[in-house]
Amino acid sequence: MSNEGKYVIHATIKADGTVARKDVVGAIFGQTEGLLGEELQLRKLQRTGRIGHVDVNLNNNKGRVKGEIILTSSIDQVSTAVIGAALETIDRIGPCKAIIRVQRIENVNSAKRDTVIDRAKSLLMGMIEAGSDESRNILDEVRSVLTVDTEIEINGMTAGPNVKNSEAIIIVEGRNDVRNLLKFGIKNAIAMMGSGVKPELVELAKSKKNVTAFLDGDRGGKLLLMEISGSLGKSLTHVAIAPQSREVEHLEGKVVTKCLNQKEAAGKVTSRIQAEIAKEDDASVGRGSAALEAPDDVKGWAEMLDGLKRNQAIIVLEDGSGTDPVGASGLEAALADSDGATGLVFAGKVNDRIFELASGAGISNVLGKTVGTTTLKSGVQAFSAKDL
Numbered sequence: 001m002s003n004e005g006k007y008v009i010h011a012t013i014k015a016d017g018t019v020a021r022k023d024v025v026g027a028i029f030g031q032t033e034g035l036l037g038e039e040l041q042l043r044k045l046q047r048t049g050r051i052g053h054v055d056v057n058l059n060n061n062k063g064r065v066k067g068e069i070i071l072t073s074s075i076d077q078v079s080t081a082v083i084g085a086a087l088e089t090i091d092r093i094g095p096c097k098a099i100i101r102v103q104r105i106e107n108v109n110s111a112k113r114d115t116v117i118d119r120a121k122s123l124l125m126g127m128i129e130a131g132s133d134e135s136r137n138i139l140d141e142v143r144s145v146l147t148v149d150t151e152i153e154i155n156g157m158t159a160g161p162n163v164k165n166s167e168a169i170i171i172v173e174g175r176n177d178v179r180n181l182l183k184f185g186i187k188n189a190i191a192m193m194g195s196g197v198k199p200e201l202v203e204l205a206k207s208k209k210n211v212t213a214f215l216d217g218d219r220g221g222k223l224l225l226m227e228i229s230g231s232l233g234k235s236l237t238h239v240a241i242a243p244q245s246r247e248v249e250h251l252e253g254k255v256v257t258k259c260l261n262q263k264e265a266a267g268k269v270t271s272r273i274q275a276e277i278a279k280e281d282d283a284s285v286g287r288g289s290a291a292l293e294a295p296d297d298v299k300g301w302a303e304m305l306d307g308l309k310r311n312q313a314i315i316v317l318e319d320g321s322g323t324d325p326v327g328a329s330g331l332e333a334a335l336a337d338s339d340g341a342t343g344l345v346f347a348g349k350v351n352d353r354i355f356e357l358a359s360g361a362g363i364s365n366v367l368g369k370t371v372g373t374t375t376l377k378s379g380v381q382a383f384s385a386k387d388l
Contacts, residue, residue, distance in 0.1 A: 006074055006077075006080075006109065007074075007077060007105055007106065007107060008073070008105070008106040008108060009070070009071040009072075009073065009080065009084045009102060009105050009106075010070060011069040011070075011101060011103060012068055012101050013066070013068070013098060013099070013100050014064070014066050014098065014099045015065040015097070015098040015099075016064060016096055016097045017064070017065070017094075017095065017097075018065060018096075019065050019096055020058075021056045021058060023093050023094050024067075024069065025056060027092070028042065028069075028071075028087065028090065029043055031089070031090045032087070035086055036083070036086055039079075042083070045075070050073070050075050051072065051074070051075070052072035053072070054069065054070075054071050055068075055069070055070040055071075056068075056069055065096075069087070069100065071087075077105075080105060084105055085102070087100050087102060088100055125258070150182060150187065151178060151179060151182060154190065154200070154204070155198060155200040156198070157191055157192065157193050157198065157200070157201065158175040158178045158179075158191045158193065159178060159189065159190035160182055160187035160190070162188040163187075163188050163189070163190050163204075166188040167208060167209045168188060168208060168209065168211070169188050169190055169204070169208050169210075170186065170188055170213075170240075170260075171189075171190060171191075171192065171205070171211065171213045171236075172189050172190070172192070172214050173194065173215065173216065174191050174194055174249065175191050177191060177214070178190065180248065180249045180250070180251065180256075181214075181248075181256065183253070184256055184257070186256070186260075189214070190204070192228075196227065196231075197227060197228055197232065201231075202235070205235040205236065209237075210237050211236050211237050211238070212238040212260070213225060213228050213236060213266070214241075214242075214248055214263075215239070215241055216242050216247045216248055217242035217243050217244045218244075218247075221241060221242070222273045222276065222277055223277070225239060225273055226273070229270045230295075236266040238263040238265060238266055239264055239266050240259045240264075241269075242259060243255065243259075271364060274364055275379045276379075278376055278379045294367070294383040294388050295365070297320070297343070297365075298365050298383055298388070299388050300320065301314075301322075301343065301345050301367045302367075302385070304316070304345045305345050305369070307325075308325055309347060311347060311348040312328070313325070313326050313327075313328070313331050313334075313344060313345060313347070314344075314345040315334060315335065315338050315343075315344060316341065316343030316344065317338070317342065322345065328348070335357055335361040336361075341363055342363065343363055344358050344361075344363050344365075344366045345367045346366060346367070346368045346369070347368075347369055349370045349371070350366055350368035350371045350372065350384075351372065352374075352377070354366060354368070355374075356378065358380045359380050363380060364380060365381050366381070366383070367382075367383050367384075367385075368383070368384055368385075369384065369385055370384050371383065371384040
């Protein structure tokens with residue numbers, strides 16, 4: 001966040017050749033001159049202090065340059081947007097072809113307000129946590145008399161009294177977890193009761209707008225999340241996890257509140273935990289064994305595999321779509337250029353090199369024509385066509 005100007009233009013630049021910072025700055029001023037009219041001449045605006053210094057950061061890799069351009073502006077938002085659009089008209093820098101794309105125009109005051117809000121939240125939590133633990137414990141003890149008898153049973157699952165009517169529920173592992181949350185006034189929790197995800201719980205979750213899994217901070221909690229996520233699918237919206245090695249049934253009220261306030265989107269947490277489990281398994285046994293059945297999202301990649309030539313690959317993106325086919329020689333560069341890669345489809349045998357590339361790109365699942373004896377490596381699980 002810049003300290004000057006009302007707006008900050010953030011843009012990326014790619015050039016097919018070696019260029020220097022001064023070449024980029026020269027192109028910005030030179031190729032936009034006369035394009036925007038007298039009022040928006042960049043040199044004039046910079047002399048009068050209405051636009052700031054042009055910051056250019058470049059990285060040269062094998063004769064190709066990538067980088068970032070940052071330009072501050074004190075003029076109105078319409079004029080700032082026009083200048084941002086003008087940057088994208090630059091198609092050459094010196095003798096090299098170039099592409100400039102504006103990623104966003106940041107409102108500095110808005111960003112400062114967000115910083116103030118985040119810091120205020122942090123300070124408020126500090127004030128709460130610095131309060132009298134003794135008096136809080138007294139209140140908790142008294143409150144427990146009112147809440148301990150309010151638990152109900154739904155299809156054999158212990159639950160808080162608000163589970164049926166609330167638009168949001170919290171799924172926990174056992175009865176004691178529900179009772180502990182009741183002590184702190186949280187009445188919309190329901191326990192799995194250690195018997196797997198019941199069909200009745202799946203149906204209940206489908207009827208709610210917000211479903212949060214609140215799990216122990218150990219490996220058991222991680223494995224339980226995989227089970228819940230697999231059964232509930234998109235019905236599971238958020239995940240909260242207890243501190244490392246702690247159980248929900250033993251958490252204090254302030255810790256419960258903190259964990260629930262810091263819950264994250266279910267898809268994000270599930271992917272991260274899945275990778276962590278894979279890495280733990282990988283470290284303990286050296287390699288994994290082939291999965292009996294591929295996950296549903298991996299099964300959906302089968303049609304991408306059918307259309308590929310030998311040793312070609314498709315990178316699967318966050319929205320489930322795939323990139324154009326890429327040859328094996330260009331796969332590393334394609335992965336480096338891709339944003340939001342979540343999977344890889346490879347029309348060949350998944351070998352150590354494929355594991356290495358997928359792991360480096362943060363990909364946890366790979367679908368190949370065939371897989372060798374090693375199916376789990378560096379946090380990457382490989383599936384073959386026969387696993388679909």
